[in-house]
Amino acid sequence: MTSMAARSNVTRIFPGDFRKAKKENVDATTTWEALKMNFHGFGNANAWNNKRKMSLVTASAQSSPRRGKTINGTMVKGARVEEGSINGGKLANESAVDAALGTSLHGRFVEDRFVYGQIFVIRSYEIGPDQTATMETLMNFLQETALNHVTCSGIGGNGFGATREMSIRKLIWVVTRIQVQVQSYSRWGDVIEIDTWVDAAGKNGMRRDWIIRDHNTKEIITRATSTWVVMNKETRRLCKIPEEVKQEVFPFYVNRFAIASEQTDCEKIDKLTDDTAERIRSGLAPRWNDMDANQHVNNVKYIGWILESVPIQVLQDYNMTSLTLEYRRECRQSNLMESLTSPTAKVIGDSNNNSINRKPDFECTHLLRMQRDKAEIVRARTEWHLKNKNK
Template identity: 35%
Template sequence: MKTMLAYRAEPTVVTVLSSSLAWDKPKLRSGGNIKNLHNHIGVKYPKCTKSITSSYNMGGRTRKPDPDKIHDILGGRMVEENRVFQQELMVRSSDIGSDRKLSIVALSNYLQDTLVNHGELIGVLSDGFSTPEMSRRDLVWVAYKTGIAIHCYPSRHDVIQVHTKLYESGKNRLGVDWIFSDLNSGNPLILASSLYTMMNMRKRKLSKFVEEARMELKPYFMPENSPLIENTRKIQTINIDTTDFTSLDLCPGWNDLDINQHVNNAKYIEWILEGVPSSIKKSHGISRIDMEFRKECDSDATLQCLSKMVGNYNSESHSSANGNNEGLIEVEHSLRLDSGQEIARGRTSWNPKHHQQLG
């Protein structure tokens, strides 16, 4: 496999300041005050709870944590009238990147793992990503959209508390919200939201939300939903003639496939990051990711990632039009098969690292 990064002459990007990302910087572990995230983007989140039991059940695959126990550090517990799932996670050495902070790929895996734990604890997952009624019809959940907003990166050995909640999004989609908080201070670190739709595993086609499956999930739906995805700007189509950076010959490996026999969503994010020059990744950190998943990708695919800078930007100096480095950098991405068919598109927002309050 050979990967090539091609540069177009005089790429253009502008400094973009999104109101949803212009957050006040928290003072982690210092006891300082911080405004709630819902004041910035309208998201409510449960209060961070620090209680953890001294013992927990290691168990096997059939382990069913008792929701009445005060806490099960492996499986988590239900809070907020049994509608919100809460779990603690410790950032491991394998979860951090070169900057010693939680990597984006590890964060993507956290989203999946806590969601599956949520479904197993309330008893609505029978096999992988299906409810019992979905399994009878060969249906599974597949991601349609994902949005991640990062306010502060946790480090190795930091303990973070995750809350997940479910809600209906329209007639045919399931919405999931995640809130990542610092366990010591209770300050929110990361927000994420995803929309899921049903797919028929035999026909490999999308399906309507089966009413019997809706009734299985309905007792656990929250009434409100996050605007993290709904209020997101549309990601524009990238013309190959105007792209700024191109990554070629991207190929999935066997370990990139999930139990639905297609490429895991975390791999899509890893691929679009390949379309950003290392010079930007060294000087900037990701503050926002938006993804739209359009088509399955299997193990035999060969892909290319097209990336285009948004606005007026100098790639050599990493400076905005006014000569400083105060603004965000935004990059739009398109993952395509060699045939030209688009399988996903995304947008990443990058802040200068010295502007990010890292934990």
């Protein structure tokens, strides 16, 4: 992404040479001098380990044995739990726990089966140190909704999100690019609604979009779009979408965009090298539990490894408000990886922080690569805002 021109009373976080950043306006934001030292020392954010028992509330495509119950008196897309079950992340009464745990994890079709919707509650083990949902949590929700969409559509095969015709031909979906824009992060106990739909992406791909709303206010808090192609599960090679598969998914296509075309990140993500990266973290190893049902690393897992080379002070003081991932190749459990990060010059100016068009305080370029032969796995670009500016 291109940098904005400098203007009066603004702070350039990364003017010219990144290592020569200087402070021009203390009131605007923390300058990179305060963060610079962290790019030369590595640290991890503390995990939020205090797991507490709370309810799961989802909409159901099937009838629920516990109908007639509510969340704070509100119907949740056909599935209900006891009155006052959630209040600021705490249970108001114990009967709500049993009622909520008895609900189905499936969502339902809306808008004549073109859009699939699902409801989630942010649980204690899905938040970070600042008690808000992490980007990985949001990505897991997007993936779960997409898979349930395929399953509930009636065209699902025996593969992980594959259709029947794909399963017959031993084909799987693989994501090539995904962009997520976050307006605000939900907190522990918040209820969110996710809608997802699909459309064609060129002649040989499929686009999947999502929007996330706050259940109480109905405000859209996250938008995401992605591009998918077909891979042969045995040869691990990309291939054209068979006509039979196109006929399966075509009835579900809807010409709608979660992210407007002018806001879609289509620009090339630059490749980082040893010379251009400011921080490199080596020795990152996938675990068995990082593998998905298609026997490669789950695409959500890459986010955590990308953040391994981001300074801890950035993670503490800033929110990631935009993430674009460009997947280059598969990663297996036997592969060791390296995470590279380099900040990009950005100017801070006045902007409407309630708008999706708000200007980022700064952005970073990232790369995950094989440690042995330096082969690229994922390129990424992130945008960040000071946390106190988003409150």
